[in-house]
Amino acid sequence: MEPPAGWGVRSVETSPTYRLRLDGDPEKFWRETGYLRTIRNMRNRCKGFTVAINHPGAAAWTIRQWSQKWSGDGDGAGRTELDERIEIAEDLEKRGKHISISVFDNGQLVGGSSNFVHEGDLVAGVIYHEPQYRANGLGVRIINLAFEVGAKRALKAFDLGGKADYKKKWAPEDGTRSRVVVAPLRVQYMRKVASTVRALAGRSCTWMLLSAIHIADYGAIGRFAGTAL
Numbered sequence: 001m002e003p004p005a006g007w008g009v010r011s012v013e014t015s016p017t018y019r020l021r022l023d024g025d026p027e028k029f030w031r032e033t034g035y036l037r038t039i040r041n042m043r044n045r046c047k048g049f050t051v052a053i054n055h056p057g058a059a060a061w062t063i064r065q066w067s068q069k070w071s072g073d074g075d076g077a078g079r080t081e082l083d084e085r086i087e088i089a090e091d092l093e094k095r096g097k098h099i100s101i102s103v104f105d106n107g108q109l110v111g112g113s114s115n116f117v118h119e120g121d122l123v124a125g126v127i128y129h130e131p132q133y134r135a136n137g138l139g140v141r142i143i144n145l146a147f148e149v150g151a152k153r154a155l156k157a158f159d160l161g162g163k164a165d166y167k168k169k170w171a172p173e174d175g176t177r178s179r180v181v182v183a184p185l186r187v188q189y190m191r192k193v194a195s196t197v198r199a200l201a202g203r204s205c206t207w208m209l210l211s212a213i214h215i216a217d218y219g220a221i222g223r224f225a226g227t228a229l
Contacts, residue, residue, distance in 0.1 A: 017162040019121070020171035022151040035169040039144050042137030049138075050104040051145060058100040059089040062112040066128040089114055089125070099153075101145050103129070103138060111138045115146055122150035123159045143170060 020026055030036040052058065067082050092098035099122065102112040111129030115122050124146065129138040143160075147170075150158045160167045162176070 014176050015162045016168075016173040017159070017175045018167040018171035019157050019159040019174035020147070021157045022122075022147065022155055026147050026151075029172065030170070033169050038137075039140060042140040043144065045136045046103070046138060046141040048105075049110070049141075050107075052102045052104065053149060054093055054100050055102045055109075058102040058109065058112055059093060059098065059114055060086045061109055062100065062102070062114050062128050063089060063126055066114075066126040069128060092116065098125075099149060101142060101149060103142060103145075105133075111142055113142050113146055115149075117155065118159075120156040121159045122146060122153075122155045122157070124161055 020029060027036055027039075030039055063086050064082065067085075089098050089100075093100065097117045099115045099117065100112060101115065103110055110133055111127075113127040114125035116125055117123070124143075127139065127142055129142060147158050158171065159174075160171055
């Protein structure tokens with residue numbers, strides 16, 4: 001499906017997505033990309049760890065730790081979104097549509113991933129491991145475990161999504177994802193003008209300009225542009 005286009009589309013960013021079928025031999029592809037040796041080395045480094053599937057509380061732990069690492073989520077709207085992510089994952093897990101993969105070291109949860117089952121595919125959600133286990137290659141091992149779990153459950157493929165270049169080591173391109181920003185033309189124009197003024201004369205002048213726009217009867221659009229800067 002092509003991303004939408006039209007007067008209201010402000011920008012479109014398209015990137016490849018990566019997916020590998022599980023009904024064949026995944027190691028054949030990893031051998032071709034030269035990544036198989038790394039995967040096997042990390043398996044050996046992590047062989048002393050214990051793996052659990054859908055361990056109670058694992059989905060919440062993984063999502064919270066991932067969120068804290070990448071966005072520092074804590075209060076306000078961010079926390080609401082985080083709680084919704086966890087609630088959705090736990091609800092889908094009860095329905096067999098979500099799989100939590102967890103890794104334990106001496107009984108301590110140290111890493112895991114949140115994955116979704118969609119139309120016969122295992123789809124990657126988020127992944128996290130404690131920083132001190134980076135030397136063990138735990139991140140690589142957790143991704144490898146997702147392929148193993150998906151194959152054991154007779155799922156068609158593991159879809160890693162897109163955005164990160166490392167995924168091309170794991171799977172071939174199999175589609176695209178698009179990020180589309182949509183805004184009315186008047187709002188786009190006002191933002192461009194405000195951005196130019198900010199660059200030339202500083203933020204205070206920008207707010208003076210937006211105030212003038214609002215007074216000139218741009219109404220709610222003027223207020224929207226002001227709060228969006």
